[in-house]
């Protein structure tokens with residue numbers, strides 16, 4: 001019995017010192033003290049074992065001894081086992097900064113550091129741009145006209161975008177751009193995501209491309225020439241990296257630039273002969289300047305010794321001889337301008353390399369360094385913005401659509417997807433805005449950019465599917481009145497571009513993140529490369545302390561012990577504690593995976609992806625917590641916050657469980673399970689009561705709905721019909737009065753007080769007025785309300801040949817001509833009202 005008590009005492013003490021990473025001295029002291037207590041209490045066996053433990057720890061902890069004997073052996077083994085980091089990977093590892101992602105790797109995230117930079121008010125000038133110019137641009141979009149009839153934005157919208165310098169959001173004011181903060185850029189793109197073609201057209205030139213590359217690396221001459229022209233749209237840029245043979249593996253591009261002499265403006269100059277084939281290049285069909293990535297060679301040694309200089313980026317004006325440009329691809333769901341570019345023996349002077357000849361071979365580094373910011377903003381903002389539009393539409397539609405005599409929003413089956421949409425939009429908004437704020441504070445978040453891009457575009461696709469489902473046939477039927485269907489099919493584009501999601505999730509988040517964000521691995525690898533045993537000793541033993549610390553923290557926190565006082569209110573604190581606990585569990589599992597799977601971990605993508613999922617959900621959860629802590633909660637927001645955090649923690653826990661179930665080293669997996677999930681799983685899916693509350697809040701006129709749709713295009717001039725969100729908002733304002741009247745009228749009908757054939761709501765209202773069951777004012781109100789409801793429920797129909805692309809191929813089946821006597825004309829939208837008209 002005494003032996004057992006001493007063992008428990010020793011374990012408790014060890015957990016305590018390990019949690020604090022107190023080091024070898026404290027551990028030795030603890031073991032010696034407990035072993036003495038063991039000898040006094042006649043527990044000699046435990047006493048001896050603890051003394052042996054103390055001796056071993058002392059051996060490892062005495063720097064002289066450790067460095068002379070232990071470290072060289074570990075270092076020799078590490079050199080053999082550690083993964084080789086290729087030059088391409090090294091470039092990726094060195095790009096960007098490590099922030100909150102790194103904190104999550106430590107297992108003891110410092111919440112105060114996250115909360116240290118709260119979101120302030122947006123400067124009035126930026127807010128005014130979002131309120132005014134963005135609303136005007138949004139109001140100039142007609143989805144059907146853009147996607148089907150014109151396959152482009154209308155010319156007046158192009159002019160407006162150029163005039164208001166939408167293409168120069170990232171370009172500083174001194175060059176004629178808007179110089180917006182990252183947060184404002186995100187809000188602009190969110191508002192413009194009311195139309196996917198508009199959002200892409202504005203997003204792409206402000207993301208990774210000539211503008212950003214010039215700003216960071218351009219020569220002064222290049223900046224002075226191009227930036228003002230890009231800012232006001234005189235020049236339209238595109239960036240060509242991808243080709244038929246190089247997609248995800250972009251560094252394998254076979255396009256070449258050979259250093260040679262050639263004629264330029266009547267003189268012989270040193271330059272490059274380019275041969276390339278690019279595809280899927282956004283804005284290429286109308287681009288006036290092409291940013292081009294190619295592999296540069298100097299076979300004749302005209303520049304120096306090096307023959308293969310590597311990937312290089314240059315700016316090539318559209319009219320350069322030998323370049324074929326102008327054809328179009330047809331991206332699914334959204335006809336934003338996108339096409340191939342082919343170049344045959346295109347000669348350019350060396351000065352056209354971005355940054356000049358000195359930047360030859362620096363192209364990949366430039367691209368990767370820039371990727372972290374653009375990838376954190378453009379597509380994630382599109383996902384968040386479109387999610388918030390979907391929430392507004394889905395909430396509005398399900399409230400006004402009545403079946404079985406009640407709004408479908410009252411049906412639990414419909415409430416489930418409604419709540420999911422709301423939560424994913426909420427999480428997306430918190431993640432993207434908080435990350436944009438970090439960028440404004442100087443960070444270039446590399447791993448979070450991969451998290452946001454892949455997770456939020458997946459959310460976007462999920463939200464679009466849920467929004468489509470709750471609309472039933474209303475959005476399955478294509479036509480000018482369908483405000484969701486076109487965007488729904490375009491979600492595939494966001495999934496694929498800027499690093500396809502499968503690759504991003506499986507390879508980039510953890511595969512690169514493990515080395516990038518880990519507090520010690522990068523140092524250990526650098527020490528290996530430099531053969532620096534001192535540096536290795538420092539990093540390795542700090543790493544060892546971290547592993548023991550994470551083990552102790554994950555285990556004790558699984559029992560609710562030791563997360564400490566976290567700087568959150570009583571609603572958020574339990575979730576912050578859970579994120580802290582899973583952070584320790586994640587840190588421990590990440591180390592275990594790296595140690596047991598070694599360099600093969602890159603290939604074991606299923607394992608990497610699950611660890612990436614744990615990190616992603618913890619990152620997004622942290623952003624939601626920060627948003628909650630620093631903003632004023634709207635009435636009803638608590639349920640949405642709790643739902644969102646529960647969803648993320650459930651997903652994190654599930655990913656952790658699946659990782660443990662599939663780790664090849666089974667004894668290690670069992671030991672890990674015992675330490676990180678000693679009492680099994682805790683985070684169930686969000687409770688039904690939360691689902692009911694959220695669904696009601698977003699399908700009625702509540703402060704929460706208003707907050708969630710802030711900074712969207714939700715305004716309409718009187719009588720203006722082309723903004724479905726504004727129309728739903730207006731209907732929801734009137735809904736409480738309508739609901740009472742529905743109740744009164746339907747009750748009267750059920751009692752037989754109204755004629756049996758008063759089946760239409762309109763007829764029933766008239767009958768109720770005639771029977772003096774409702775007053776004239778209410779009857780008028782209901783007539784107007786019902787007319788608007790019916791208009792919002794209406795879908796388009798077309799002449800028989802209206803939807804055939806090739807009218808000559810229409811099969812009239814004999815019947816149509818018989819009925820109409822002549823060929824129906826093609827349907828055409830009037831481009832404004834969303835109604836259809838004959839051409």
Ligand SMILES: Cc1cc2nc3c(=O)[nH]c(=O)nc-3n(C[C@H](O)[C@H](O)[C@H](O)COP(=O)(O)OP(=O)(O)OC[C@H]3O[C@@H](n4cnc5c(N)ncnc54)[C@H](O)[C@@H]3O)c2cc1C
Pocket residue numbers: 238239240241242246247248249279280281282283331338493496497498499500501502503504506507605
């Ligand atoms: C509409 C559109 C616009 C675009 N705009 C531009 C542009 O302006 N400029 C430009 O340069 N490019 C552009 N692209 C190219 C885009 O970036 C690529 O499509 C993208 O990088 C993926 O390449 P891929 O389509 O060839 O897929 P592939 O590389 O053929 O990949 C096929 C599948 O395999 C997966 N995969 C590949 N490697 C791995 C791996 N190691 N682990 C796990 N999964 C993997 C991918 O995730 C994908 O699911 C655009 C593409 C489209 C469709």
